Amino acid sequence: MTTVLTSASPLTAADRCDRCGAQAYLRVVLLTGGELLFCAHHGRKFEPELKKIAAEIQDETERLTAVPESSAEEER
Numbered sequence: 001m002t003t004v005l006t007s008a009s010p011l012t013a014a015d016r017c018d019r020c021g022a023q024a025y026l027r028v029v030l031l032t033g034g035e036l037l038f039c040a041h042h043g044r045k046f047e048p049e050l051k052k053i054a055a056e057i058q059d060e061t062e063r064l065t066a067v068p069e070s071s072a073e074e075e076r
């Protein structure tokens with residue numbers, strides 16, 4: 001994986017998904033210079049398209065899976 005660069009600032013709770021307004025866990029820097037934010041759900045959904053147009057993808061979705069397995073199962 002070489003798509004994740006750490007030069008960008010970390011995403012915060014103030015960063016929101018462009019599609020649904022949920023907290024963003026992916027920042028996509030476009031080849032055209034723009035920037036898109038996505039939650040984990042939409043980041044995965046649009047990943048194939050994003051990879052075609054992204055200069056850089058900052059993926060922080062691993063923070064979502066950092067919770068203990070027991071509590072993650074309770075959400076189902």
Ligand SMILES: [Zn+2]
Nearest residue numbers: 017020039042
């Ligand atoms: Zn979303």
